[in-house]
Amino acid sequence: MPHILTSKHNNIKTPSKSKDGVLFNYIAKSTYGDKISVTCDGKDFFLTKLIKDDKHLIKIDSTTRVTPVETVKKALNSYGEICDGDLIFSNTSNDNNRLRPTKKYLKDIGYFVDEFQTTKEICVEVGFGSGRHLLYQAQQNPDIIYIGLEIHTPSIEQMLKQVKILDIKNVFAVNYDARLFLEFLASNSVSRIFVHFPVPWDKKPHRRVMSDEFIVECMRVLKVNGSLELRTDSPNYFEYNEELLTHFPTYRSAIVKNQDLAVSSKYEDRWKKQGKDIWDITIYSKDISPAIVIDKDFSFHLNCKIDIGKLQNNLEKKPIVKKGFFVHLEHIYITDDNICLLHLTMGSFNKPVSKYLVLKDDIVNYFQSNPIPTSPNQNAHKLIQELLNEAMG
Ligand SMILES: C[S@@+](CC[C@H](N)C(=O)[O-])C[C@H]1O[C@@H](n2cnc3c(N)ncnc32)[C@H](O)[C@@H]1O
Structure with a gap:
């Protein structure tokens, strides 16, 4: 650094x-x-x-x-x-002539919040790893847009190298937690969602991709008859997903054991060599889902004037944990002419956001930019506003 x-x-x-x-x-x-x-x-x-x-x-x-x-x-x-x-x-000698690689097919989450639009068919792969399945699908179906979600940066870089080598033009990689990403896709817009060999997280089940909320969100973004396709070698994870299915008795689903796909991933090759079973669970979307409106409003409406003394004395500095989100107001910094910076962490437990609030002349703003408008961030924002009003009211 x-x-x-x-x-x-x-x-x-x-x-x-x-x-x-x-x-x-x-x-x-x-x-x-x-x-x-x-x-x-x-x-x-x-x-x-x-x-x-x-x-x-x-x-x-x-x-x-x-x-x-x-x-x-x-x-x-x-x-x-x-x-x-x-x-x-x-260690700050500057080399301005360094060429930076362009990452045309690596998209920021902001692109999906504000810009992404297509009339083409869309498929999504969650946790693409080495990308073998994603790249195979993209090569076979050049008219379909494939969105690959991955949280492991080296896997993304490896996959993007292959995109270049194979001259693939219909893949977007996004470095984002799949559990939060789907919020930014329109209802009824996706044909298939692949979740192949997700980490089973036997000891930390709260980190699993598959959950009631995730299935509901997948059904919203899927077109009618679109499919959520889980493939796993983990007996525990398979049973956990069978149990999840019982929460949705009206959904059409199918379970197949030891099915060969046209392409097998690195993980799959390893499990097959070990003679392990592999299960596919497919859940189909059956209804047209209503459109959702993303709330991008992160403005603050204070009931009172900014009072830095009260803020310092009264603000709750311990993390406040609510269902699905949290807020932690950590440190306060103050200038000689009473600009106040409030350093905080907020949002989802899976993808916390660190931000500064600038409180100046009775106006409060997030420094640099607003948080990504996920529901946990929106809920956290509303709580921050309440906490500021309580502390200074
Ligand atoms: C066991 S690997 C399987 C990779 C690939 N699907 C395959 O079959 O070879 C699971 C992948 O999911 C990624 N992953 C885990 N949780 C994720 C999440 N919440 N969102 C996106 N990717 C995730 C991991 O980084 C990892 O690369």
Whole structure:
């Protein structure tokens, strides 16, 4: 991680601008260290300033990290020039000529929140791993769009390399938890959802992909007669899914044992060699589902004026856990002219979001951008608003 180490120094003057055009907007202080608000190359982020062994360490604040890393290095170098401390160490030499690979088929979740639209047929694969099945399907069906969801970054990179080698043009990879992703697909829009050899999580069943909620969400996004196709070698996971099926007695489903598919995954090859059984459970969607509207409103409506003293004294700092979401208001940072930063973690237990709230002139905003509008984030946002009103009311 790029950082600089300097001798102890006074706070830089804010607002100020370096000769490279980096803006240092304000410094918010706390006993945990300072947050320095920076605007560099059109991007807003914080630098953290900490005391380390009688020196000052300045680095990017991980919650507000931006890309490319050269932007952060530029800001750190400018800080080193402006401050009145001596530079002791830095790993911020900038190589602006480095070519970055374009990742045309790797899509950010924001793309699916705001842009994704197609008239083509869509299939989704959850946890594609090495991507053998996903790539096979995409090659066989070039007119279908395949969305591959995976949380393991090396698997995504490996799969994208194959996409390039095989010149496949109908796959999108998304680095996102499948349990939260489906919210961003329109109702009745998907033909098939593959869940092949999901991790059975025998000791941590709450981490399983398959659940009542996931099945209901799959049925919503599937077209009538569309299918959710689970394939597993785990007897425990198979029994768990049989049990889930009993919660939906009206759904049409099929169970097949030791069926050969046209392509077998790396895992499957291994299990077959060991003579293990493999089960397929397919659940079919039977009804047209109503459209859902995503609530993207993350604005704050306070009942009172911002009172930093009350906020510091009254705000609940322990995590507050509710059904399906949580809020943890962690630290408060304050500037000399009463801008308040509230560092918090919120949303789903499966994919918590770390954010700063900026409270300034009776206006509250999320720093950089609003959270992704998942239901857990929306619920957490409403709770944060209640907590702010309670603390300052
Ligand atoms: C056992 S591997 C199977 C991979 C592949 N489907 C196959 O058959 O070879 C399970 C994969 O699911 C991914 N995974 C686990 N939980 C996930 C989630 N919630 N969302 C998306 N991917 C997930 C893991 O990273 C892993 O690559």
